[in-house]
Structures are given as structure tokens and as C-alpha cells.
Amino acid sequence: MKLFASPASPFARKVRVALSEKRIDVEIVPVDVSSPDHLAMAHNPLGKIPVLLLDDGTAVYDSAVIVEYLDTVTPVGRLIPEDPRPRMLVKRWEALADGLMDAAVAVVMEGRRPVNEQSPAALERQRGKMRRALAQMAADLGERAYCFGESFTLADAAVVCALAYLDLRFPDWGWREEHPVLSRLADRMERRKSFEDTAPLPV
Ligand SMILES: N[C@@H](CCC(=O)N[C@@H](CS)C(=O)NCC(=O)O)C(=O)O
CATH class of the missing domain: 3.40.30.10 (Glutaredoxin)
Structure with missing residues (x-):
């Protein structure tokens, strides 16, 4: 493959x-x-x-x-639960994280256009999605160690990839100060081998 x-x-x-x-x-x-x-x-x-x-x-x-x-x-390292409701909740976390990534990528793309062609309204619309997604993630995570259940799932993978992308492209956003529970999740997860091996490179 x-x-x-x-x-x-x-x-x-x-x-x-x-x-x-x-x-x-x-x-x-x-x-x-x-x-x-x-x-x-x-x-x-x-x-x-x-x-x-x-x-x-x-x-x-x-x-x-x-x-x-x-x-x-392969059943190794199962990422998505099989039962319908847990499965839906993990996939919903993924949808939220993907939506955060979509909005963040859109802001990056808009920011690469000539300044006089950029739409402040479009940028603010996407930034609003980012702010609301982060707030929802923080509220749903609370003080728990994982986004869903008691072990690593696709929810953690998706959320932490989205957060790391914010660190890469929006270093001044301040999401870590606004949402310490997300910051702690990202720090913990980034120590997993799967994250260490896939650290993003600025291109
Ligand atoms: N929904 C897609 C989004 C993928 C996506 O937006 N990828 C970006 C790179 S981060 C891309 O390929 N952009 C090029 C384009 O939109 O033409 C997914 O989950 O795979």
C-alpha cells in the first residue's frame, strides 16, 4: 500500500x-x-x-x-469501538477535530492570498469555527485522560493532530492558555511513539 x-x-x-x-x-x-x-x-x-x-x-x-x-x-491497536453508541461518539470526536482542521487549513490558505484579496469576514467565520471547536473539545474532555473511554482511540489521534497543527501554523493563537486540559492532552499524547514518529514538518 x-x-x-x-x-x-x-x-x-x-x-x-x-x-x-x-x-x-x-x-x-x-x-x-x-x-x-x-x-x-x-x-x-x-x-x-x-x-x-x-x-x-x-x-x-x-x-x-x-x-x-x-x-x-487488523484488530491490532483497535481505534474505533464496535458498539454503535461508542463508535458514534468516537467518530463525532473525529468529525469535530476534522472540522477544526478544515477551518484552520482554510485560514492558512486565505492568509496566503494577496492581502487585498483576503476576506476578513471569511477569515473571521473560520476562526469562529476554530474557537467553538476548541471550547467544545475542552468541555467534552474535562479532566479525563482520553477523549473517549479509558484508552487511546481515533478520537485522541484526530484531536491531537488538530491541536499540533495549531501549534505549527498558529503559534500565537493561545489555545494552550485558553484550554489547559487540551494542552495537557496534547503533551501526553505527543509522547506516544505514533506521534513522535509523525511530527509535522513546516512546509
Ligand atoms: N476531508 C479531507 C480533507 C483533506 C484536506 O483538506 N487535505 C488538504 C491538505 S491538509 C489538501 O489536500 N488540500 C489541497 C486542496 O484542497 O486542493 C480528509 O479528511 O482527508
Whole structure:
């Protein structure tokens, strides 16, 4: 299998964390999504990464579909509970984290446009999503050690990838001071091997 990914993508990192937790080896194909005819374009009409390319040529996207698929390939390091309600709650954490990543990526992209073409209203709309997502995460996490249940799940993987992306792209945001419970979660999780091995690189 091959994973089309970029070193800074939080969505790709979520998949790489899942691969590491589940002890699945894949070849990583680096992609520069800013290039109009980048390598993953042939496998995902949306032109987004990550894309997992199976050995039979099947392209799997997006990151939530990839992780859900990987979790069925081996029971090692189960990331998503099987029972309907816990499963839904873990997937809801992932949706919230993915939404935070979507908004953060949108702000980064808008910020790369010429200043006179940027929309302050669009930027504020996305920043509002980021603020509300962080507040909800902090409230739902409380003082617990994991986002869901008593052990590591996809919820932790997704949330901590989103938080690390904020550290990378929004170093002055102040989310750690605003939400110490999230800061402590990120610090604890970043010491796991799966996170150490997938630290984002500024590109
Ligand atoms: N919903 C997608 C989002 C992936 C995404 O937005 N990836 C970004 C990189 S972080 C990308 O490929 N952007 C290029 C583009 O939108 O053209 C997922 O979960 O995989």
C-alpha cells in the first residue's frame, strides 16, 4: 500500500498515527498539493491528500474513510469501538477535530492570498469555527485522560493532530492558555511513539 501525504497535513498525520498504532507498513509518497498536477490528483478527483492506494489500485479517501478501513484490516491497536453508541461518539470526536482542521487549513490558505484579496469576514467565520471547536473539545474532555473511554482511540489521534497543527501554523493563537486540559492532552499524547514518529514538518 502507498499513502500519498504531505509532512504538514494534519489529516495525513491522523492516518500516519493510525498506521503506526496498528503496526501497518505503507510506502509514503510525498505530495506537494500546491502544485496543480500533483501526484495524488490521479487518485483523488478532489485533489486532496491523504489518499491510500491499495495494492490492487483502489484509491481510498478521505482520511476518515482510510482510518475506518485500516481499523478493519487488523484488530491490532483497535481505534474505533464496535458498539454503535461508542463508535458514534468516537467518530463525532473525529468529525469535530476534522472540522477544526478544515477551518484552520482554510485560514492558512486565505492568509496566503494577496492581502487585498483576503476576506476578513471569511477569515473571521473560520476562526469562529476554530474557537467553538476548541471550547467544545475542552468541555467534552474535562479532566479525563482520553477523549473517549479509558484508552487511546481515533478520537485522541484526530484531536491531537488538530491541536499540533495549531501549534505549527498558529503559534500565537493561545489555545494552550485558553484550554489547559487540551494542552495537557496534547503533551501526553505527543509522547506516544505514533506521534513522535509523525511530527509535522513546516512546509
Ligand atoms: N476531508 C479531507 C480533507 C483533506 C484536506 O483538506 N487535505 C488538504 C491538505 S491538509 C489538501 O489536500 N488540500 C489541497 C486542496 O484542497 O486542493 C480528509 O479528511 O482527508
